[in-house]
Amino acid sequence: MKVYIAGPMSGYDQFNRPAFHAAERNLIQKTFIVLNPAMLPDGLSQAQYMDICLAMLRCADAVYMLAGWEESAGARAEYALAQKLALKVFFQDEKDVNNG
Numbered sequence: 071m072k073v074y075i076a077g078p079m080s081g082y083d084q085f086n087r088p089a090f091h092a093a094e095r096n097l098i099q100k101t102f103i104v105l106n107p108a109m110l111p112d113g114l115s116q117a118q119y120m121d122i123c124l125a126m127l128r129c130a131d132a133v134y135m136l137a138g139w140e141e142s143a144g145a146r147a148e149y150a151l152a153q154k155l156a157l158k159v160f161f162q163d164e165k166d167v168n169n170g
Contacts, residue, residue, distance in 0.1 A: 071102055071103065071131045071132055071158075072102070072103045072104075072105060072129060072130045072131045072132070073097055073102045073103070073104055073105065073130060073131070073132045073133065073134050073160070074105040074107075074123075074126055074127045074130035074132070074133045074134070074148070074152075075090055075093050075094060075097070075104065075105070075106050075108070075133075075134050075136065076107075076127070076133050076134065076135050076136065076139055076144075076145045076148040076152075077089060077090065077093075077135065077136025077137070077139050077142065077145050078136070078138045078139060078141055078142035078144075078145055079107075079108070079142070079144070080116075080142070080144070085108065086108070086136075087108040089136055089137075090106055090107070090108030090136070091106070091108060093106075093134060093136060093162070094106045094108075097134060102132075105126045105127070105129060105130055107119070107122070107123045107126060110122060110123075116144075119144070120144060120147070123144065123148065124147075124148070124151060127148055127151055127152060127155075127157075128155065130152075130157060131157060131158065132152075132157050132158035132159065132160060133148060133149070133152040133157055133158075133159050133160070134160045134161075134162070135149060135159060135160065135161045135162060136162050137162045137163070
């Protein structure tokens with residue numbers, strides 16, 4: 071299963087990359103194929119990041135919502151698209167992804 075990681079980045083130290091990378095490691099251990107937007111380079115516009123991220127999300131079977139996603143306009147847009155596409159949505163504190 072391909073899983074896209076969504077969460078807040080703007081305004082966070084290191085763009086919250088440590089949280090994205092920790093989630094990626096956790097998901098890889100669970101044998102998921104991970105689509106991680108935190109691997110994108112610095113220097114693009116917000117619109118360019120969203121174009122790339124929404125394309126990544128459209129390639130996924132599921133989305134993994136990091137804590138604090140509700141405070142991020144980009145993550146809320148990703149959540150809305152995931153719902154529209156009927157993707158499975160996991161939240162960071164869900165047992166079925168994190169604990170078995």
